[in-house]
Amino acid sequence: DTEVTQTPKHLVMGMTNKKSLKCEQHMGHRAMYWYKQKAKKPPELMFVYSYEKLSINESVPSRFSPECPNSSLLNLHLHALQPEDSALYLCASSQDPKSTDTQYFGPGTRLTVL
Amino acid sequence: AQSVTQLDSQVPVFEEAPVELRCNYSSSVSVYLFWYVQYPNQGLQLLLKYLSGSTLVKGINGFEAEFNKSQTSFHLRKPSVHISDTAEYFCAVSRADSNYQLIWGAGTKLIIKP
Numbered sequence: 108d109t110e111v112t113q114t115p116k117h118l119v120m121g122m123t124n125k126k127s128l129k130c131e132q133h134m135g136h137r138a139m140y141w142y143k144q145k146a147k148k149p150p151e152l153m154f155v156y157s158y159e160k161l162s163i164n165e166s167v168p169s170r171f172s173p174e175c176p177n178s179s180l181l182n183l184h185l186h187a188l189q190p191e192d193s194a195l196y197l198c199a200s201s202q203d204p205k206s207t208d209t210q211y212f213g214p215g216t217r218l219t220v221l
Numbered sequence: 222a223q224s225v226t227q228l229d230s231q232v233p234v235f236e237e238a239p240v241e242l243r244c245n246y247s248s249s250v251s252v253y254l255f256w257y258v259q260y261p262n263q264g265l266q267l268l269l270k271y272l273s274g275s276t277l278v279k280g281i282n283g284f285e286a287e288f289n290k291s292q293t294s295f296h297l298r299k300p301s302v303h304i305s306d307t308a309e310y311f312c313a314v315s316r317a318d319s320n321y322q323l324i325w326g327a328g329t330k331l332i333i334k335p
Contacts, residue, residue, distance in 0.1 A: 111264075138321060147328070149311055149326065150325060152322065197265065201321075209267050214263055215264045
C-alpha cells in the first residue's frame with residue numbers, strides 16, 4: 108500500500124474560523140511533510156516531521172499549526188487564515204528524511220478562504 | 222544551493238507523437254533527480270527517479286529520462302503520447318545526502334492535441 112490519504116478534499120472557511128486538515132499513511136514512513144501549492148506553481152515546503160518531531164518549519168506563519176499525534180497521522184490546524192492562504196495543501200511521506208526514498212504525495216485538500 | 226529550470230511552460234503535441242520535456246539543474250553537490258506528474262485536480266505522483274547507476278531511467282506509463290551529468294540535464298521522454306498524458310510535469314532535485322528538501326522546477330504543462 109503506497110497511499111497517503113487526506114481529508115477533507117475541499118474546505119471553505121471564513122477568516123475567523125478554526126479548521127483542521129488531516130493526513131494519514133500506513134506505509135511505516137517516519138517522515139511526513141506539509142506542502143502548499145498555488146495554482147500553476149510547484150509545491151512549497153511548509154513543515155517536515157521526522158519520527159513524530161517537528162524538524163523543519165519553513166518560516167510558516169503561526170496561523171498554521173502542525174501536529175503529529177502518532178507515526179501514521181499528521182494534522183494541520185488552521186486559524187485566522189487570510190484569503191491569500193487559499194491553495195492546494197499536500198501531504199507527503201517518506202521512509203525518513205535522510206534516506207533516498209521517494210516522497211509519496213496525497214491527493215491534497217483544496218482550501219478556499221473567504 | 223540547488224536550482225532547477227524547466228524552460229518550457231507548455232508543450233503542445235499531437236496524440237501518438239513523441240515528446241521531450243526538458244529539465245536542467247545546477248548544484249555544487251551530488252543530487253538525486255525526480256520527475257513527478259500532477260493530473261488535473263490531483264496530487265503528485267512519482268514518474269521516475271535517478272539516484273545512481275545507469276543514466277537511462279525507465280518510469281511508469283511508458284516514460285523514461287536520461288541523466289546527463291556534463292550537460293546537467295534530466296530530460297523526460299515518451300515515444301508516443303496519449304490524451305491521458307495531459308498533465309503538469311515537475312522536475313525536482315534533492316541533495317544526495319538528505320532528500321527531504323526537494324527543489325522544484327516551475328513545471329511544464331503537457332497539452333495533447335487530438
